Structure formats: C-alpha cells, structure tokens
Amino acid sequence: MDLDSLRADLENLRRGALERIAAASEPAQIDQLSVDLLGKKGELTLVLRGIGGLPAEQRPKVGAIANEVRQAIEGALAERGGELRTGALGRRLQAESVDVTTPGRPIPRGSRHPIIETMAEIAEVFGQFGFVVYESPEVEDDLTNFQMLNIPPDHPARDLWDTMYVDIPEHLLRTHTSPGQIRVMHAERPPIRALLPGRCFRYEATDASHASEFFQVEGLMVDEGTSLADLRGLLDQFAHAMFGADKRTRFRPGYYPFTEPSVAFDVECLICGGRRCPACSHTGWMTILGAGMVHPVVLQYGGIDPERYQGFAFGMGAERIANLRHGVGDLRLYLENDLRFLEQFP
Numbered sequence: 438m439d440l441d442s443l444r445a446d447l448e449n450l451r452r453g454a455l456e457r458i459a460a461a462s463e464p465a466q467i468d469q470l471s472v473d474l475l476g477k478k479g480e481l482t483l484v485l486r487g488i489g490g491l492p493a494e495q496r497p498k499v500g501a502i503a504n505e506v507r508q509a510i511e512g513a514l515a516e517r518g519g520e521l522r523t524g525a526l527g528r529r530l531q532a533e534s535v536d537v538t539t540p541g542r543p544i545p546r547g548s549r550h551p552i553i554e555t556m557a558e559i560a561e562v563f564g565q566f567g568f569v570v571y572e573s574p575e576v577e578d579d580l581t582n583f584q585m586l587n588i589p590p591d592h593p594a595r596d597l598w599d600t601m602y603v604d605i606p607e608h609l610l611r612t613h614t615s616p617g618q619i620r621v622m623h624a625e626r627p628p629i630r631a632l633l634p635g636r637c638f639r640y641e642a643t644d645a646s647h648a649s650e651f652f653q654v655e656g657l658m659v660d661e662g663t664s665l666a667d668l669r670g671l672l673d674q675f676a677h678a679m680f681g682a683d684k685r686t687r688f689r690p691g692y693y694p695f696t697e698p699s700v701a702f703d704v705e706c707l708i709c710g711g712r713r714c715p716a717c718s719h720t721g722w723m724t725i726l727g728a729g730m731v732h733p734v735v736l737q738y739g740g741i742d743p744e745r746y747q748g749f750a751f752g753m754g755a756e757r758i759a760n761l762r763h764g765v766g767d768l769r770l771y772l773e774n775d776l777r778f779l780e781q782f783p
C-alpha cells in the first residue's frame with residue numbers, strides 16, 4: 438500500500454459517498470449511510486486500515502485527507518438529512534392536517550317508530566288520569582287469553598280471533614291485550630287504573646288493512662261505583678287530546694264477550710268533519726276503539742267481587758290511531774321499517 442493508492446481510495450470513497458447521500462430519499466437511509474460510511478466497521482475505517490503500511494512520515498498527510506473526507510461526508514449527511522427530515526415533516530403535516538374551516542358532516546338522527554310514538558302519546562294522555570302502564574306476556578295461555586275473558590272453548594266468539602298457537606300445550610300468541618286485564622286484576626287490588634300497550638298476533642293474510650302482527654293499547658279501570666258515564670267522559674278527554682278539542686264523539690252498541698254492555702267509540706270523521714266522505718264510508722264517523730263495562734264473570738275470574746266493584750275496559754289498535762293522526766293508509770308500512778317511511782316521523 439502506498440500513499441497515492443490510499444489517497445485515490447479516499448477520493449473514491451468521498452465521491453461515491455456524496456453520490457449515495459445525494460440519492461437518499463428518506464431520513465432512515467441517511468442514518469443507515471452514516472453507519473455504513475463512518476461507523477466503527479464502516480467504509481472509511483476499512484480504507485484507513487492501510488495507513489499502518491505507510492512510512493511514518495506519510496501517515497499525517499493521509500490522516501489529514503481522511504479527516505477532510507470524514508468532514509465532507511458528515512457535512513453532506515447532515516445537510517441531506519436535514520432536507521429529508523424537513524420534507525418528511527412537511528408531508529406528514531400536510532397529510533395529517535385538519536381543515537378546521539370544513540363544515541361538519543351532519544350526524545344522522547334516529548327517531549322513534551310512529552307506533553311506539555303513538556303508544557307513548559296514548560300512555561301520556563291516560564297517565565294524566567292516573568293510569569299506570571303494565572306489561573303482560575306475548576305468549577299467553579288459553580285460559581287467560583280466552584276463558585277468563587268469558588270466551589269458553591266452544592264459544593262462537595272464538596271465530597273473531599284467528600289464533601296462532603305455540604308448541605306448548607294450551608298456549609298461544611296473545612290475540613289481543615285483553616288478557617292483561619286478568620293479570621292486572623290478579624296482581625292488584627281496586628282501585629285499578631291500568632294501561633296495557635303491547636304486540637298482538639293473529640293468523641291473518643297481510644294486506645293494507647290486515648296484519649298478523651299489530652299493537653293494541655288496553656285500558657282497565659276497576660273501582661266502586663265505576664259507570665259507563667265515567668268511561669264516556671274519559672274517552673272524550675282522550676279523543677280531544679289526540680284529535681282536537683272540537684271533535685264530536687259518540688257511543689254506539691258493540692259486542693265483546695268480556696264487556697257488558699259493549700260499545701264502539703266513534704269520533705267525527707277527521708277528513709270531512711262529519712259531512713260524509715269515502716274515508717268514513719259516508720257515515721261522518723270514524724271508530725277509534727272498542728270499550729264497555731267489564732263483564733261480572735271477568736271480574737270474578739280476576740278475583741274481584743262484582744257485587745262491590747265495577748270496571749270498564751277499552752282497547753284500541755295503535756296502528757289505527759297512528760293512521761288517523763298521520764294519514765297513513767297501509768298497515769304494512771309500519772312493519773317494513775323502510776327508512777323512507779320512518780324518516781317522515783322526526
């Protein structure tokens with residue numbers, strides 16, 4: 438090894454190193470180059486091993502050149518490293534920047550289903566008269582759904598309800614919320630003011646006005662001296678709260694096995710105001726619920742003495758009330774859960 442070839446090696450190292458540093462595109466590459474070029478086992482150290490073979494008077498010269506090369510490489514590393522780090526930071530800042538002037542995206546708001554909403558409103562109106570909401574099972578036994586409501590097994594009125602039975606003997610999906618009356622009477626002592634909203638089931642072909650699954654709201658009041666006039670007064674308050682204080686109402690005879698007498702409760706047609714139109718089948722009236730005085734047999738099944746107490750009960754279809762309030766004409770809309778429909782009830 439002589440001085441000239443060592444000097445040439447150092448020059449080559451410097452040139453090659455500066456090219457590689459200039460070509461680096463990431464800060465991590467600069468760190469790696471620093472190790473490869475200047476590290477303990479780096480390329481400069483490797484070249485300087487030859488220094489031991491030189492005559493002593495030549496060694497300082499090579500040492501000086503080697504220092505110069507080292508400084509050149511260190512300077513280039515620092516400069517290019519600085520450039521790359523600044524660029525990388527700039528790109529990161531750009532990529533991760535938040536434009537605080539951008540308008541926010543609206544968060545989609547859900548709303549209550551119109552049937553749930555309607556039942557809540559019904560409960561609120563009757564709540565003002567002291568009625569408390571009770572729950573009652575959807576899978577009911579035949580005894581409670583029918584027999585204790587004065588509908589024995591061979592009773593022709595059973596044809597009014599096309600029943601869906603379940604795999605448990607003598608059990609069924611409740612066909613109405615009325616069995617809840619029996620359950621409340623078994624659980625409470627008079628005075629009773631109970632409201633029983635809930636899902637009911639019937640074996641029906643589905644169309645615009647029939648559904649196999651629907652909601653009813655049942656009401657029951659039992660006390661001493663309860664009369665049909667009390668029922669009428671309460672239902673008038675309800676109709677006025679739901680449909681307008683100026684609406685006329687009427688009772689007309691109805692039939693239910695569990696009430697005697699039974700009535701249908703009508704409100705004047707919400708479309709024509711009583712002048713008769715297709716919506717009210719040209720009667721001027723719309724039926725909103727069925728009601729009546731609780732049959733003494735039903736009170737007895739409920740464990741209540743019919744000699745001392747009287748009761749009235751009423752039951753309405755939640756879909757019917759929602760239809761009248763919102764002008765919906767097809768029951769199927771309530772069960773399809775199509776957002777285009779539901780979003781109209783904010």
Ligand SMILES: [Zn+2]
Pocket residue numbers: 706707708709710711712713714715716717718719721722
């Ligand atoms: Zn009408």
